[in-house]
Amino acid sequence: MDTTLRLELMSWLVSAGLTALPENDLIRGFCERARVGGLDVSRGLVFIDTLHPIFEGRGFRWNDTETNESDVFEYGSTDHGEAATNWRKSAFFHMLENGHDELQINVADIETLNFSIMGDLVRNGHRHCIAFLHRFGEAGSMGQMDCLYSYWATRRESGFEPRELAALRDLVPVLGLAIKSAAQVQIARTLGRVYLGRDAAEQVLRGRITRGVTERIKAVLWFSDLRGSTAISEAICPDEIIPFLNDYAEASIAAIHDSGGDVLKLIGDGVLAMFTGEDMAAAKRCALRAEHQFRENIVALNARRSAADRPVTSAYVGLHVGEVFYGNIGSDDRLDFTVVGPAVNEVSRIASMCASVDRPLLTSTAFQSGLDTTGQGYLVSTGRFALRGIGRAQDLYTLDPELNSDVLIAGKYERYLAG
Missing domain, CATH: 3.30.70.1230 (Nucleotide cyclase, GGDEF domain)
Incomplete structure (x- = not known):
């Protein structure tokens, strides 16, 4: 994906974020435009914690083929029970514990690595993925919402090419900013309904x-x-x-x-x-x-x-x-x-x-x-x-x-x- 196409996609993300496009539409629009621009992404997953009396956070999925998965999901507390066990076995927990903001993963190694959240990649024919953590910082956090988690997969045996990795490093933070903006609108509405x-x-x-x-x-x-x-x-x-x-x-x-x-x-x-x-x-x-x-x-x-x-x-x-x-x-x-x-x-x-x-x-x-x-x-x-x-x-x-x-x-x- 060349510089012009990256800038066009960034411009679309900024515009979509300003108009409060829903998060699932943001990730779908992002992935479809990225593929047209030459980025061989086959699956994307983004999730973000929130402020809600029931849910700890919300996530959004996109796949290059039809699946039975919902493109939006909500998750409860990861502090105890099976949810806590799965979270501690995730690539994202591993990244937080080891101070990594980026992790490239060969899907064939997922079982060896025991990364629970990514097990469906193997079953659905994806070969490589890259996971990102984008931290908001103290001033940008709201409750537990202090980080954007995402991973991006490809079916290509050799994985993402260097130019594709460079494009993802440039583009995902802009997508994250748009998703964070949409999430904060939802938080404001939730807090209003709950307390007012x-x-x-x-x-x-x-x-x-x-x-x-x-x-x-x-x-x-x-x-x-x-x-x-x-x-x-x-x-x-x-x-x-x-x-x-x-x-x-x-x-x-x-x-x-x-x-x-x-x-x-x-x-x-x-x-x-x-x-x-x-x-x-x-x-x-x-x-x-x-x-x-x-x-x-x-x-x-x-x-x-x-x-x-x-x-x-x-x-x-x-x-x-x-x-x-x-x-x-x-x-x-x-x-x-x-x-x-x-x-x-x-x-x-x-x-x-x-x-x-x-x-x-x-x-x-x-x-x-x-x-x-x-x-x-x-x-x-x-x-x-x-x-x-x-x-x-x-x-x-x-x-x-x-x-x-x-x-x-x-x-x-x-x-x-x-x-």
Whole structure:
């Protein structure tokens, strides 16, 4: 590959990186253009660690022939178990341990070298490969994302020619920079979703980060907390507290997300969420669907925890609807993208009343009255209450107890929620 072709490919990589082309498209475009330019590459693999609550990193593959492999893969922690064993047997671990940034490998020697990650090269007819480590340096690292790993294979018996090796040494760092750029966009989106919530993250990433910038919206509000969590936390081993909270948070968050809601804040064992849309009646039905799914999730969770002899509980849920301010609140140095307003205080007070009336769910009058006629039929009044800090008394509603005793009514309710 001559200098002109290298420069053309570098220019394409820079342009593709600036336009945020996905990583799998980057490696495919790179390999296809490299082959047209005379570089006899038959397989490429690139992977990079990331910041993610589940995955340690992501990888991308390209082959010169069709395979059953996915061109994108994600991997979990390599700190323990089989993953740790495979990582320590990899060429890349060998390179890190020995301070190598480049390693040329005859595929015939892979079994002797016991490099686990590259075993498929032998089976698929590749003959030689070159592996690279491109380090980011302290200032360029983000969590465990401190290095780009890649290898490039050829089917040629004699391996890559010197001019091809020189081209790879010039080009792979540029590809790495484009992939790192794309990975950092994904990290920003992941961190936003994980710590802010899905809709709030999108708002922030679209540029809504100015202090005091909010919008007034009407929303269905959810507030839930766990029954007896303080007593349980005091009774169990300290190491069990976080897993306990995580299990029940997962049960609620999964139900809310699956029903189209957005989780805004976790407050100890409490969850603040909202459901929005042009049709408030539909948003309320989504909230009821989430509450129903939450109960089913708790039943399954409690069965698992009981089988493991771990403490179990249930939850209280309050539902309300009202106008809130949604946006950036705080100082210039520390902002929170959330909802505020009297309706937020009210929904938390409604949830706190659940214990007093011994009902797992309570809704406000505003929530009940805005439902369609069928939905209203499934809610019954528990009485009129004056909520702490709320100026006016109101009826609070709960699900008709017959839902728990009449299979036909329960089935109709489930069909209503699914409609």
